Amino acid sequence: xxxxxxxxxxxxxxxxxxxxxxxxxxxxxxxxxxxxxxxxxxxxxxxxxxxxxxxxxxxxxxxxxxxxxxxxxxxxxxxxxxxxxxxxxxxxxxxxxxxxxxxxxxxxxxxxxxxxxxxxxxxxxxxxxxxxxxxxxxxxxxxxxxxxxxxxxxxxxxxxxxxxxxxxxxxxxxxxxxxxxxxxxxxxxxxxxxxxxxxxxxxxxxxxxxxxxxxxxxxxxxxxxxx
Amino acid sequence: xxxxxxxxxxxxxxxxxxxxxxxxxxxxxxxxxxxxxxxxxxxxxxxxxxxxxxxxxxxxxxxxxxxxxxxxxxxxxxxxxxxxxxxxxxxxxxxxxxxxxxxxxxxxxxxxxxxxx
Numbered sequence: 001x002x003x004x005x006x007x008x009x010x011x012x013x014x015x016x017x018x019x020x021x022x023x024x025x026x027x028x029x030x031x032x033x034x035x036x037x038x039x040x041x042x043x044x045x046x047x048x049x050x051x052x053x054x055x056x057x058x059x060x061x062x063x064x065x066x067x068x069x070x071x072x073x074x075x076x077x078x079x080x081x082x083x084x085x086x087x088x089x090x091x092x093x094x095x096x097x098x099x100x101x102x103x104x105x106x107x108x109x110x111x112x113x114x115x116x117x118x119x120x121x122x123x124x125x126x127x128x129x130x131x132x133x134x135x136x137x138x139x140x141x142x143x144x145x146x147x148x149x150x151x152x153x154x155x156x157x158x159x160x161x162x163x164x165x166x167x168x169x170x171x172x173x174x175x176x177x178x179x180x181x182x183x184x185x186x187x188x189x190x191x192x193x194x195x196x197x198x199x200x201x202x203x204x205x206x207x208x209x210x211x212x213x214x215x216x217x218x219x220x221x222x223x224x225x226x227x
Numbered sequence: 228x229x230x231x232x233x234x235x236x237x238x239x240x241x242x243x244x245x246x247x248x249x250x251x252x253x254x255x256x257x258x259x260x261x262x263x264x265x266x267x268x269x270x271x272x273x274x275x276x277x278x279x280x281x282x283x284x285x286x287x288x289x290x291x292x293x294x295x296x297x298x299x300x301x302x303x304x305x306x307x308x309x310x311x312x313x314x315x316x317x318x319x320x321x322x323x324x325x326x327x328x329x330x331x332x333x334x335x336x337x338x339x340x341x342x343x344x
Contacts, residue, residue: 013235014282019259020306027235185234 004083004205052077113202117168249318
């Protein structure tokens with residue numbers, strides 16, 4: 001059994017629990033995926049599986065990647081990601097189908113995706129610098145301040161936080177809870193937000209350090225007559 | 228966004244009476260106490276309806292012991308058992324926030340006969 005699946009972000013909404021508690025959820029279209037290649041310790045040095053996301057309208061693939069999928073005996077897919085295998089699980093082979101049924105409702109998952117690109121940003125937005133005040137004669141607004149004193153160290157130390165390109169990089173959000181799984185439509189509802197905008201490709205994998213799921217404490221019944 | 232609306236939100240939408248701003252309503256709220264469940268009624272004037280599919284809500288205002296109380300209910304929440312419309316008033320705007328500054332006689336409104344459909 002594989003430990004993850006490729007999904008596409010559909011958007012966000014909210015769902016009501018049975019007790020009326022609202023959960024903010026991200027709707028992900030997870031799979032269906034095919035196994036394009038099984039990597040083994042013998043041939044590749046490690047064990048994993050290459051998944052391909054099957055799309056409704058397949059894009060044209062070039063000859064080399066078509067050949068790669070021909071080996072697995074499945075139609076070529078554009079989006080491919082590697083996921084690990086569950087140790088001691090059932091053996092998988094190239095060409096197998098994978099869908100959201102590998103997860104269960106209430107399970108913890110990690111979501112890996114590419115965050116939204118923010119362009120060139122200053123230190124206040126990029127590194128949460130406090131900045132200065134905007135008015136009352138302040139002449140220091142959103143600048144980074146001193147980045148290296150003149151006599152010592154007389155240079156800018158490496159790794160100094162400065163303005164620069166922000167976003168558009170791989171982000172992993174860990175320990176998100178699966179609220180609901182709709183196998184018919186390949187939808188997975190995950191509590192909270194995941195990186196990227198609509199149609200962003202994400203990998204949903206079983207949480208590598210799963211937090212225990214808290215069960216809501218039932219309120220003790222108040223005794224009547226006492227105040 | 229259609230996938231969300233069709234597949235996720237649609238099944239959660241509940242049918243509530245066709246209330247609007249100016250209606251006096253009795254909202255029956257399910258309250259859980261320990262393992263017992265009972266119905267609590269909140270009666271007041273609807274001072275605003277807020278759209279947004281499953282996120283839709285409405286605000287009910289009442290004056291309790293001289294103190295104005297407003298409660299915002301999610302329209303499609305499963306904790307709302309039912310909503311009764313007690314009476315309707317003639318209002319000329321959708322959001323009746325001006326009622327917050329009025330009290331007593333000034334906060335009265337002209338009643339209208341609703342044509343029930």
